[in-house]
Amino acid sequence: MLDNLSNKLQGILGGLRSKGRLSERDIDVAMHEIRMALLEADVNFKVVKNFVSRTKERCLASEILDSLTPGQNVVKVVLEELTALLGSDDSKFKLPDKMPVIVMLVGLQGSGKTTAAAKLAYYFKQRKHLPLLVACDVYRPAAADQLQSLGDEMGVSVFRGDGKDPVGIAKASLGYAKENLRDIIIIDTAGRLHVDERMMDEAAAIKAAVSPDQILMVIDAMTGQDATNVVTAFAEKVDFDGVIMSKMDGDARGGAALSVREVTGKPIKFISDGEKPSSLEEFHPDRMAKRILGMGDMVSIIERAKLVAEQEAEQEAIEAERIAKAELTFDDFITLNRQLHKMGGASKFISAIPGGEKALKSGQVQEDFFDRIEIIVNSMTKEERQKPSLLNGSRRARIARGAGVNVSDVNQAVARFNETRKMLKKMQGAAMQQQASKKPKKGKNRKKARKAAKGPMRGIPGMAGMSMKDLKQLQDMLGE
Amino acid sequence: MSLKDRLSARLSKSRQRLNESMNILFQRGAKLDDGFWDNLEETLILSDMGPAACMELVEELRDETRRQAIPDAESVRERLISKIVDLFVVGEADLFDDAPAVILFVGINGAGKTTTVGKLAKSAVDAGHSVLLGSADTFRAAAIEQLDEWAARANVDVVKRERGSDPASVCFEAVERGEQVGSDFVLIDTAGRLHTSDDLMRELQKVVGVTRKRSRVPVKVVLVIDATTGQNGLEQAKVFNKALDLDAVIVTKLDGTAKGGIAVAISNELQLPIVRIGIGESIDDLGPFEPRDFVEALLGAQD
Secondary structure, eight states: OOOHHHHHHHHHHHHHHTTTOOOHHHHHHHHHHHHHHHHHTTOOHHHHHHHHHHHHHHHHHHHHTTTSSSHHHHHHHHHHHHHHHHHHOOOOOOOOOOSEEEEEEEETSSSHHHHHHHHHHHHHHHOOOOOOEEEEESTTTHHHHHHHHHHHTTOOOOEESSOOOOOHHHHHHHHHHHTTTHHHHHHEEEOOOTTTTHHHHHHHHHHHHOOOOOOEEEEHHHOOHHHHHHHHHHHHTTTEEEEEEEHHHHHHHHHHHHHHHHHHHEEEEEEEEEGGGGEEEEHHHHHHHHHHHHHHOOOHHHHHHHHHHHHHHHHHHHHHHHHHHOOHHHHHHHHHHHHHHTTTHHHHHHHHTTTHHHHTTTTTTTHHHHHHHHHHHHTTTHHHHGGGGGHHHHHHHHHHHHHHHHHHHHHHHHHHHHHHHHHHHHHHHHHHHHHHHHSSGOOOOOOHHHHOOOSSSOOOSTTTTOOOOOOHHHHHHHHO | OHHHHHHHHHHHHHHHHHHHHHHHHHOOOOOHHHHHHHHHHHHHHHOOOOOOOOHHHHHHHHHHHTTTOOOOOHHHHHHHHHHHHSSSSSOSOOOTSSSSSSEEEETTSSOHHHHHHHHHHHHHHHHHHHHEEEEEEEEEEEHHHHHHHHHHTTTTTEOOOOTTTTTHHHHHHHHHHHHHHHHHHEEEEEEEOOOOOOHHHHHHHHHHHHHHHSSSSEEEEEEEEEEEEEEEHHHHHHHHHHHHOEEEEEEESSSOOOOOOOHHHHHHHHHBBEEEESSSHHHHHEEEEEEHHHHHHHTOOOO
16 A cells, blocks of 8 residues: 555665765655655645655654664654644544434545445445445446445445436435334445536535435545545535545555645545455554554554454354353363363463362363363264263264273263353353343343443353353352 | 637636636736746646646746746747647547548546537438447446447447447457448447456456457557546546557546646657547537647637
């Protein structure tokens, strides 16, 4: 993303970094190069001018030039100014507290509105909303079909209305959303040239009819110097709240991205950089500035990983609930054992259980006993794993031969398994009790308990509603 | 109304700002100070001509002005216009000069390829040529229908297959049919693609390769580019040129929002002629390119 600009700036700043002392002339040269790099990236001329003069002035200050590491300090100034250019305050997209929330998209032809609408719907769907896409582009052939097929792919419903009157469709979509319990309405409008009065009036009319909570303008990141004229015209006519930068992939220069904030004061809310529905991400000025200067963007990567982990954790919680509801099977037992390994092994888990540590020390619990059970379980048939009650004498003898153990070991494993099942049930009860004691009004509500488990720690498999944190608390409580 | 007048009229809205700054610039009188040159540079950069080229141009002009004691801003403008005009590569022949030929239209998504093919078909037919269209955009929804509509208006045939079929086979068939019926021109529309998408560029290479190999008449490949594009447009043109060995460029959407300075950069850098410019929706709004008219319109010269 913005590779071109990024490479150039890094080259320029790298040259400064390597110098022990910087003269005014060095700064002059570097600033000239930065100016060139920004202009090459289609950053608006006036924005570049202001940016360079601000940066230069700060860099020429004595505390920078005479400092021990002038190069580093110049980089710092550039980073700060670049962040400011991209929008220093938080540009996070906040949803108002109402239902349904109405988001309207506007922009030039070919800027990628329909695709952006679909991506936005996916973004909200990922975050547990029920979005509704509304097709108000009645002019471009097959625009509604495009939105429909994108919506179908993601499992988001699309409202097309009569397909004729954009204002009417927008209005009608409100009722439809309420009836169908959709909490976010995303209105895709027809593309228009900013000099096309009639179309600009139509956008204004849709806006007046449904009073959207957020109007987002979609801007093609490949637009040249004209981008500022376009955004200014749109800002005057429909007064949008923020920007979605589209087509940030490939070798887009992204000059528009660096200009729009300074020119209109409107923040960039999202950037979109690919074909996939998941390729819409929230825009963070500080992280983008760092990315451009090659300082990496670990935070975004971590956040992405976290989202994945959360989704996984939720999956596990669902599974855990199933285990708790139904009878524990040997399959679950293996899953449980593997998850135990992921969490640091059985001993860690056992020591977290009240009294577990003591049991471990006194040798009552064998740390590898889950592993040994797994070997035995591996010799069971599918049916036997699902229904432990099937295990009669001859089956046990067969399993023992298969696993290379004595029948008594199999007996022991089955007994342990039954114990574990009992133990899990007991602990689940305890967790409920604890939840109940914390929030007496809410009572023994399993759903609430599960919610509590959605912290950074994963829920403990087999124990719906319990996280390690809860377990620790429980332990502390009992210890008192 | 000549195309030049229409061009001026169409560009007027978007040009207003640029125009104003140019006029103010050139009406400052004889004083050719630092401020004048800085403003000139700014004006040029704002036209999307590319910063390096602009700075070079201004530096050159400045130097000449000093050495040749050029007296005032008006004379500087004259020189500027002819300098930019000289940057354009002039094609030896027009697109429709030597029949028969097969012409393929390529470019990124949304550049206006299908519309361009449609308009060209109409004007070629009006000029008395026989034309066959080929719809090799088998990807975009409604692209075939759109070309059909244009074919009906121009009263020509279209070679087409259902959506999703192999574009190269459409080209093959179009060339073959063109030969059979003795068309003067076979115009082929291709699917838009980003120049950064390697797979799709390879597919296009194949499409063009098949056409070149099959056709007994000359094959021309024309890049269609949206005038609003910034410096990325040059990169697009470079990549398409490298992959397909382009013959010419058509600049669209010069009306409304466009500055179109990128056309100067592309023509100069890649040594490709600009054969048509599009300045509006109507069928007559795609006209031949006259460098001087274009530059005067771009810089807001009054005559």
